[in-house]
Amino acid sequence: MFEQLFHSINEKIQITGEDLGEIKQFFVSRKLRKRQFLLQEGDVCKYTAFVEKGSLRSYSIDEKGNEHILQFALEGWWISDQYSLFTGEPSSYNIDAIEDSDLLLITHASFESMMNKIPRMEKYFRLLLQNNMIALHRRLVASLSLSAEEKYTNMVNAYPNIIQRVPQHMIASYLGITPETLSRIRKQMSSVK
Amino acid sequence: MFEQLFHSINEKIQITGEDLGEIKQFFVSRKLRKRQFLLQEGDVCKYTAFVEKGSLRSYSIDEKGNEHILQFALEGWWISDQYSLFTGEPSSYNIDAIEDSDLLLITHASFESMMNKIPRMEKYFRLLLQNNMIALHRRLVASLSLSAEEKYTNMVNAYPNIIQRVPQHMIASYLGITPETLSRIRKQMSSVK
């Protein structure tokens, strides 16, 4: 159950087997069926989720009813609404499962206890956040400066695994383009190729 | 010299005066004239900068020669290219001063020493990054879902101080719209008012 998580931690910091054992206590596991919600807009986000298996997405819905996908999370990724989690304010995002998934959940309170008990974990999360920031900056620059086609080829190169596992209209939403445009781009790319 | 930095730290974590004294040693101070570079594309980013006074920006330049502003940093903000700093790879960003500025600089090595010597600072940076992530997510959603006008009013509400101190074409670049479009939006807003 904890393979992916332990792998992720070991990748970033030095940690003893004892500490890893300790860590288990702070989490609860949960299975989520495809299309099932982990968080719905208006609710307070209670957990940060780590994906052991499957895939989730977080997204917001604008006034016109359009979904905008913020993040995909496959195996080994974390997902939550940090803002809602920290402040206790109702979330403006939804998180649901794209495929049947196995998660490890940790509450804000457990998270803080874990940090106090195993201070070494501060570094793990700091590094995690740092990498996330870098990726998010890249995505932002892409969204500001690239054409629809460039955004897509960019994504294919950066996350080929996501492209394969996630429905096309979600990719479009993630890139901030319409499903129609994405369909046309793919058509044109395959004919040129 | 360290007022802004100490204020920022005290805001986020409990820390002793002794530790604050220690912290000074890891930084060097530097003045930057308006338009002067802290980092140029192609160079390796050596420092993370904390702004004590003044304002900087980080931006990339695309194939067509257009600037895309990633971040503004006024007093109390951090700025750097984390990716280049960590990996030692040449940066694809520029960082320069918008106004004459006073900075506190810390190298990657000093940063790591500081973390080892004062582990409490891990939490400060974790919280900082967390807040940054939240803001960046908001900006991304805005850039994906809002019209040019909405993006601008959004920004006016979120960062009125930046609007006042930064040239208009840089705001446009930050929002991912052309200076012409921003000019027209402002005209139209002031007439409707």
Place this chain on the structure above:
DNA sequence: CGCCGAGTTGAACTGAATCAAGAAACGTGG
């Protein structure tokens, strides 16, 4: 078998970009 969500295709429309030219503000050196 029939239905429904996902993807495709076409045609018309539109928000914002581009190109071009002038006005205003700024700061630098004489």
Place this chain on the structure above:
DNA sequence: CCACGTTTCTTGATTCAGTTCAACTCGGCG
């Protein structure tokens, strides 16, 4: 402190990438 060059901002005309709306196809699954 003024004059001149350089940025910055404004305004207008045109163009275009991507959206919108609508209809149709396909594949799965209940």
